[in-house]
Amino acid sequence: MHDANWEPRIVAFFCNWCTYTAADLAGVSRLKYAPNVRIVRLMCSGRVDPQFILAALAGGADGVLIGGCHIGDCHYVEGNLKTLRRFQMLKRMLAEFGIEDQRVRLEWISASEGDKVRSVINEMVEQLRPLGALALREQFKEWGREVADGQPVSVALGEAKQETEVAHV
């Protein structure tokens, strides 16, 4: 699973008004950052359904980054507050799954903070490297096979295994 060419993969959900614009600004300013991130544009970080984060992790992402406007600056008044609340709940749930804290990150990045886009992405990539691949897809296959074989389940991700399956279904 850990081949030498492994590179962390990050799916980012950026709000249209602040963080996506900041990423555009990073481009216009020709700042250089790690090519490991794939940005999905949403109108507001409030649109980030926790299912999107789970889908990204289950689909092969090693980390998820959510970017929104600073508190008080939301284009839609308070969408980012909803994001924050959901994020806190989700973090607790993910911790119980044994998914490390650094893998899912929420950042407030305003339209003028192109440099913050660069530093956050670079930092996140470096934090993910020592954690290695999350490889949930492979895990699911493994567990699926074990369940099908009727064998006792190996404890791959600690005691979190049962819940993970529930979440996957």
Added chain:
Amino acid sequence: MKTNLTNGDIRIGFYICHCGHNIGGVVDCTAVAHEITGLPGVVVSRDYKYMCSDPGQELIRNDIREHALNRIVVASCSPLLHEHTFRNAVEAGGLNRYFFQMVNIREHDSWVHTDHAKATTKAVALARAAVLRVRFHRALETTRVAIHPDVLVVGGGISGIHAALTLANAGKKVYLVERDPSIGGHMAKFDKTFPTLDCAACILTPKMSAVRANKNIKLWTYSEVAKVDGYVGNYTVTVRRKPRYVNEELCIGCQECIEACVFKEGKYPDEFNVGLSKRKPIYIPFPQAVPQVVVIDPERCLQLKSGRCKKTCVEACADRQAIDFTQKEEMAEIKVGNIIVATGFKLFDAKRIPQYGYGLYPNVVTSIELERLVTSSGPTGGEIIMRDGRTPQSVAFVLCVGSRDFRTNRWCSRTCCMHSMKLAQLVREHTGADVTVFYLDIRAPGKGCEEFYDKSLKDGIQFVRGRVAEVTDWALTPEEEGKLVIRAEDTLAGVVRRIPVDMIVLAVGMEPQADSQAVRRLFNMSCGSEGWFLEKHPKLAPVSTFTDGVFIAGCCQGPKDIPDSIAQAGAAAAEAMALIDRGYIEQEPNTAYVVEEDCSGCKSCLPLCPYTAITLDGTTQKATINAALCKGCGTCVAACPSGSIRQHLFEDDEIFSEIEGVLTHA
């Protein structure tokens, strides 16, 4: 579920743009086009030099007809720049404009990565995501919102005045709101303007009078915007009208009350003369103030403070009865379609650089203080004198005070070189003093400005290139005795020099207003990291903001001179007029909607909406969303436990397929 949508019905055209070398220099566009060819549903996959050009758009239009395409994906720059362009092309080709998805491989890829292979891999992943996503796009109708024809202009400096007059002359109704008791802003304080040396008052005051005379302009001075609700075309603005304790309708500006005030002399620093003269508690900001209405300072007026005054002002006003100590702050609500923000700048506080001795040595002054001294209507009647009344024999200008300096502000304030040279010429003219200008670089790029610099050189003004280290009164030689000494490195001669002078002028730079963050929030704008209001695009949309119907003009966007401020004000007025005269604006149909049969009526969504667009239908007990109120943030969509709220353009299946797409390729 997803595969059955890729049957014969879906015919996708994929286009990748080289953008010259901008993308093509880093991303292997041909390889990306080749990679995408194999994806289900893709009928055409091409790379082209400039997709946004006319031939590029023609390519899309032709392919739609020729290959019966029904979905288009373009990988090029940011959708914030050209999504509109390509949607138009798609529509011109005969498709619904929302059967389109854009991939950002310039700002988010080729411009930020150096590794060609990894950038190409990323481009493929992003392109694949868009190809998967576009299959789920639905045909949508663009919604139209009517534009209220009235405009609010915030700030009565030269920019706000010009914007208001432009609109009013075109027959639009304008509310001009100014915080101070008079309009005129910084320009009203100037004596002459560079590079033509025409008198500022002669060109500004006629415009101020025109504002007062124009029937289409509702001028509210001594007022501030307190609250802004609504959206483009339909803003509801609450304006706080501070009490001036003088009835604007009744005051005729005779100023007899000022004469009659129990204070026989001015006692308090006069704001207009930047503290160089004194005013009474009842005053008129400056002789040409518009409106010509006196104002009473509640912090200073004996009657307002203690209630124990002879009220000689009221006696003087006699039967006009304009003075009204009972005035209260009022809130006025107005409806406008567009807003122009022209809130200007503040000057750098020279005390922040203590080594220049401002506030310590009386003859170190700022450029605006000298401006007031040189003005014939100023506190000295146009005489340039030092604090002790002597005429200076030698004057030095220090440029870039609070500009182009990592310790204070990094930006160039753009006007101080020219402004200082203008003042230097006036000093020469008025006093014949020796003038030395300490500069880093002389920036004189405007029309006629380089010629003005030449004239300054010919007039005998000395220029020394180097940042001034300090100003001191510590004399080392007899010539320095009783003078201020400037210590600076002369970088052209390569020596450190000490130059004794009588008077030092600090050319203070421009800064964002102290409350620029609060104002930004009020109008839902963005700020650059320095605090200047952020334009929508630095080149293509210099007066627009990210909020439709809110425009910016003048120095609130960044330092600029009078001609540039006027140009921006005119542009902002024209942008507002374009919306007003069309009568409507087309809005992204990215609103949320409820699938009624799935809604359980749990009411989770109701408190989430900041626009109260969601209500519970009394009879069906299901949530309904008012599309006119919905702004399309999607917060309720993410929160709905039954998944019965959806969002146009950001449907769950669209986003899930995008996530799948970016992850398919490593």
